[in-house]
Amino acid sequence: MDKKRITVLFLFVAFLIVPICVYAAKSADETQLCLACHGDRALTKKLMNKEILSLYVNSSDFRQSVHAKGGCTGCHSDISMDNHPVVKKIKSKKDYSLSKSKQCTVCHTDAELRKRLPIHSSLAAKGTCVECHGFHSIKSSAVQKTGVPENQYCMTCHSRQLVMKMKSGETLSVLVNESALRKSVHAKLKCTECHSGFSMTQHPMRTHDSKRAYSLQISKNCWKCHEKASQDYESSVHLDMLKRGNSKAPSCTDCHGDHAVVSTKKYRDIGITSCNKCHSDMNSSYEASMHGKAWKKGDEKAPTCASCHSAHNVESTLTTKIKEGCLKCHKEAAKAHTSWLKNPPLTSSSFAEAHFDVVSCVACHSPGAARAIYLSINDRKTGEPLPEEEILKILETDSEGLMQKIDTNADGSIDAKEIWDLFVLLYKKGTTTVFMGKMDVTKATEAHLIGGKAEATRDCEKCHHPNAEFFKDIFLVMKKADGNTRLLQAKQDVLNSIYTIIPARKFYALGSTSITLFDIVFVVALIGGIAVPIAHITFRVITSPLRSLRRMGKGGKK
């Protein structure tokens, strides 16, 4: 019984081993035979696209490779010791490597690749195995990885023209420009410090909706190290726009690039070039300004876009104060303004600051720009302007219906009573508001045309006059979901009405926000004040005979 079993086992092993030995022996002969010719360095083939393909195989490399035992025909299955096609049309090296990579999948099946490292399956489908793994000198991946720095390992594939396909059908090149990466501020970082989830053993398969969706997602990786910048970005109009569904709004990589990230301290022009990708219409006015001219002359201290608008917490210029940007350089601005903008008998910089709170710097410093008053509807609790969508929600209307809802008399512009009604309506719905005014230039391009100090407006009566030139245009302003600004034209006299005293209670300009009704009260009081003595005197004159008579009577008595 035992002998019988041993015999069966022997036969079984022999059945397995013999073909392998035969195959190996055959392979060894075959390899030797192939290398007889292909061991010649001069052996080449001219391809159809006129490229020269070397047919040389390094014998020792091949013998040490993981495929040595398979012999040449293990991969070059169309060639055998008996049959070597003489003419074989090959279009190009690329085409040839593609066709040879397909050969890999005969052994390395899709199922196996999916199981071991899923990314292979999608890469293999594109037929680029040889590009990463090499061909005749191929080693096992374990050997290949040994002693290889991580970045170099990643670059094995990513230095090649690889693409990632998106659900949208777009393709994203995942080629990493190695020389740019080495010059970048991130040169010393490992790839996996940004591309978390990846390692020399892990390469998850991911699918993204679109290139944009991917860049937005990858930007979040920057936040891990750049905490302060990310916090600033959180409060920016850009992130706000993204959150509201405007995918054109920039994320980190849109401004800073991806692998070629440069130091923003050394390359300050990123503060112009990156903004110009979207805001190129502002560039000519910036270049014409004294700031732009200084920058062009090479003044390192000259402000770029980011200097005033901030790099990360970029905010809407109409509904918030951009002056902080100006004051970064012009630190002594308030003090400097006290040379003429003062409140006697003291010279307090807080008086200048009171102006800065409601007048944008450019409203005075952009000579010739058109100005207007912008009333933003601020939530009293937060002090922040209510965005359009919140107002729409409270008023239960849509963007198209908003003006109709506010402009109840449908005359195309909002009057004081309508502002009051809006204030009351918002109040009844639980939101107490403050209509906060700000004077600003009407065109964003003009905002950048900042001139010299001598050109700035110093004429107080441009604002402080009942017919103030700068108070002719008044708008209700609100931030739209897409980051743009919604303006609703108001009537010129809205700020002179008793209806706006409460809504716009924190906005006041001496001389120009005077309440007309109070002028009437003044005149009536003045007339009254004069009329009382006149009437009294008149009665005294009329009654003087009475007094004379009485005096005479009293005298008579005596």
Add this chain to the structure above:
Amino acid sequence: MTRIYLHPLPIRIWHWVNALGFIILIITGAQIRYPNYFQLMSFEWAVKIHSWLGFILLANYCIWLFYYLLTLKIKIYIPPLHHPIAFAKKALRQAKFYGFGIMVGDENPHHPMPDDKFNPMQQVSYLMIMAALIPVQIITGLFLWDPNLFGPAVNLIGGIQIADMIHIFLWIFFSAFIIVHFYLATLGHTPMAHIIAMFKGYEELHEEHGHGHDEEGHGHGGGPEHAEEHGHSA
């Protein structure tokens, strides 16, 4: 003719500085508000003068306050609220005098004395002006003068537009008041009597020959004999 020292020097200085200050403040205030109707001076100068005078009158108010508090004479401003009915009657009698008595030659029911200077109507209105309206006008003026410096206080009353509204209302009140005040000052035994008294300090009590105290009570508690027809302290 008897003379009583009704207006001590600090009060006379305070009064005339205040009077002049008020008039100029009213005018510069109007200039700031109505540059399109008249142009006595530029906006800048109107603001400059208005601000300076505001502070001068603030200091002046302090002179008044300290004088009256330190000398305890502040009580002449305080109506006798412990006798409200008697006070109301006196006030009514005073109003009746201005509205009717003065026409028919009645004697002024009130006879000013250093410790009982004001008639009930004056007492109420001056107390209101000195204790409330002028301080409020000064405070709102300060708010408008530098809204940032007084930011928290400005927010407390709602906002700068509210401060302006109060300041304007009081400006309107004082404009009308000063006219009436000036007219009432001319109702002494001669039109200039009270005005001169406010310069010299002494009020002349004019006695008409043979004129005894008739129907009205005196109410000045043993002062000099009073025979003025309608003596009044403005």
